[in-house]
Amino acid sequence: MPLISRYHRLKVLKKSIGSDKSSEFLISLAFFLIGSIRALSATKDREDIFFAVSFPDFDLFAEQGVLMPHIFVFPEAGSTGFLEKIKAKQKREDSQEMGEVKEHFSRCNLEAIFDFYESKFYDLASGEDITRIYAVPKKSEA
Numbered sequence: 001m002p003l004i005s006r007y008h009r010l011k012v013l014k015k016s017i018g019s020d021k022s023s024e025f026l027i028s029l030a031f032f033l034i035g036s037i038r039a040l041s042a043t044k045d046r047e048d049i050f051f052a053v054s055f056p057d058f059d060l061f062a063e064q065g066v067l068m069p070h071i072f073v074f075p076e077a078g079s080t081g082f083l084e085k086i087k088a089k090q091k092r093e094d095s096q097e098m099g100e101v102k103e104h105f106s107r108c109n110l111e112a113i114f115d116f117y118e119s120k121f122y123d124l125a126s127g128e129d130i131t132r133i134y135a136v137p138k139k140s141e142a
Contacts, residue, residue, distance in 0.1 A: 010066060019065035023104045030069040031110055034137060050074035050082060053135040058097050067104055086117045086134065101133045113138055
């Protein structure tokens, strides 16, 4: 789910605080929402729900200069396998998209508490390569 579903609202945010600050604001908001959702859904029976902040639309970033975070939730039944598949396909070097996402997380002082993964595939319907970056909160040691 995108944090802003109507892009005309993005224009208001950009006008008020600028493109870079808009990305940072939205990333900070996504961090808050992920923490809140995890806290509200936490029970012993629901420990394996996969939560992440995802970035599926780099065309919007190219057009608007704003990274649009999405809240990504995967049910506990398949969450372990999902993350393992993504981990197995990681490249050694970061893509341009990965670098951009990490840079904005770093500006928000959040990079150290997330693991970052990239999923890239070719979409036959659109004829394009699709890139999605997942920022996954690290598990706390406590």
